[in-house]
Amino acid sequence: MMKELPLIIIDGVDYIYPNGTAALKNISLTIHKGEMIAIMGKNGAGKTTLIRTLNGLIRPTAGDIFINYENINMKSIAELSQRVGLIFQNPSHQLFANSVEEEIKFSLKNLYQDNEELQLKTDYVLKSFNLEKYRERSPLNLSGGESKKLAIASIMCRDPEVLVFDEPTLGQDANEIESFIKLIDKEKKKEKTVIIITHNVEFAFEFIPRTILMAEGQIIADGPTLNILSSNFLTERSSLVLPQTRQLSLALSKAGFQELTNITSRHEITEYLMKILENKITSIKEE
Numbered sequence: 001m002m003k004e005l006p007l008i009i010i011d012g013v014d015y016i017y018p019n020g021t022a023a024l025k026n027i028s029l030t031i032h033k034g035e036m037i038a039i040m041g042k043n044g045a046g047k048t049t050l051i052r053t054l055n056g057l058i059r060p061t062a063g064d065i066f067i068n069y070e071n072i073n074m075k076s077i078a079e080l081s082q083r084v085g086l087i088f089q090n091p092s093h094q095l096f097a098n099s100v101e102e103e104i105k106f107s108l109k110n111l112y113q114d115n116e117e118l119q120l121k122t123d124y125v126l127k128s129f130n131l132e133k134y135r136e137r138s139p140l141n142l143s144g145g146e147s148k149k150l151a152i153a154s155i156m157c158r159d160p161e162v163l164v165f166d167e168p169t170l171g172q173d174a175n176e177i178e179s180f181i182k183l184i185d186k187e188k189k190k191e192k193t194v195i196i197i198t199h200n201v202e203f204a205f206e207f208i209p210r211t212i213l214m215a216e217g218q219i220i221a222d223g224p225t226l227n228i229l230s231s232n233f234l235t236e237r238s239s240l241v242l243p244q245t246r247q248l249s250l251a252l253s254k255a256g257f258q259e260l261t262n263i264t265s266r267h268e269i270t271e272y273l274m275k276i277l278e279n280k281i282t283s284i285k286e287e
């Protein structure tokens with residue numbers, strides 16, 4: 001079977017901030033439609049800078065970016081943001097309307113000319129993101145987690161082809177992380193391309209198949225998350241800790257049990273551990 005052609009090609013991209021900071025150095029990378037990718041790396045590695053080049057918020061100092069084989073160099077931010085939805089690290093940099101309802105309405109405005117239709121769709125979005133009760137509230141008066149949710153809703157309601165999240169699980173409680181996982185799962189089923197910047201190794205290890213690791217403006221590794229986050233060398237270099245599932249399977253193999261090299265899910269490793277414990281208990285009882 002022929003491999004599908006890439007959706008995004010980043011070719012030799014540099015970015016130097018006006019103050020002279022070289023934040024991206026010769027970045028090359030291809031992304032296929034429907035992929036789900038984590039971008040990881042230390043603070044200041046260049047992750048946010050890289051994704052800001054994807055919707056034209058900043059323009060590379062050198063190199064090119066192609067989406068569907070079109071060079072995005074000549075395209076306006078307005079045009080690009082229809083295709084690439086970027087959810088910021090800090091929601092207050094993204095939200096600006098006087099109320100939660102207005103925020104969603106503004107996002108949808110140029111997709112629905114008819115006022116009644118616009119209102120219906122706005123109501124639908126508020127409901128599906130569980131934001132109805134904050135409808136009249138100023139986005140400035142939401143909690144951190146709530147404003148993050150509004151920021152996500154205001155981009156996702158436009159249904160862009162590529163979704164880019166900058167640290168979506170930061171400051172979210174377990175429930176919100178769970179609903180975020182459901183949300184991206186749905187996008188995956190729709191064959192949307194999803195890029196997620198995260199420092200959360202547990203989350204990436206379990207849910208994101210491919211990881212790109214950055215350091216000092218460069219890509220230092222790109223491959224299956226299972227391999228990258230199982231590597232002591234790579235995780236240490238990026239100030240990350242090995243995922244707990246991985247640590248547990250290493251400890252088990254040290255203790256003489258079968259090594260579980262391919263397990264990334266907490267659920268599977270828990271089941272395995274339960275089995276070991278049950279066998280142990282049965283054998284103690286039999287003694």
Ligand SMILES: Nc1ncnc2c1ncn2[C@@H]1O[C@H](COP(=O)(O)OP(=O)(O)OP(=O)(O)O)[C@@H](O)[C@H]1O
Pocket residue numbers: 017018019021022023041042043044045046047048049050089
């Ligand atoms: N507006 C700016 N002007 C000058 N330098 C900047 C600016 N924004 C970021 N930088 C610098 O560019 C480099 C990359 O920053 P970037 O925000 O892309 O890192 P990051 O990987 O997203 O880090 P974090 O995990 O802390 O969010 C850093 O050295 C940072 O200090």
Ligand SMILES: [Mg+2]
Pocket residue numbers: 047048049089166
């Ligand atoms: Mg960042």
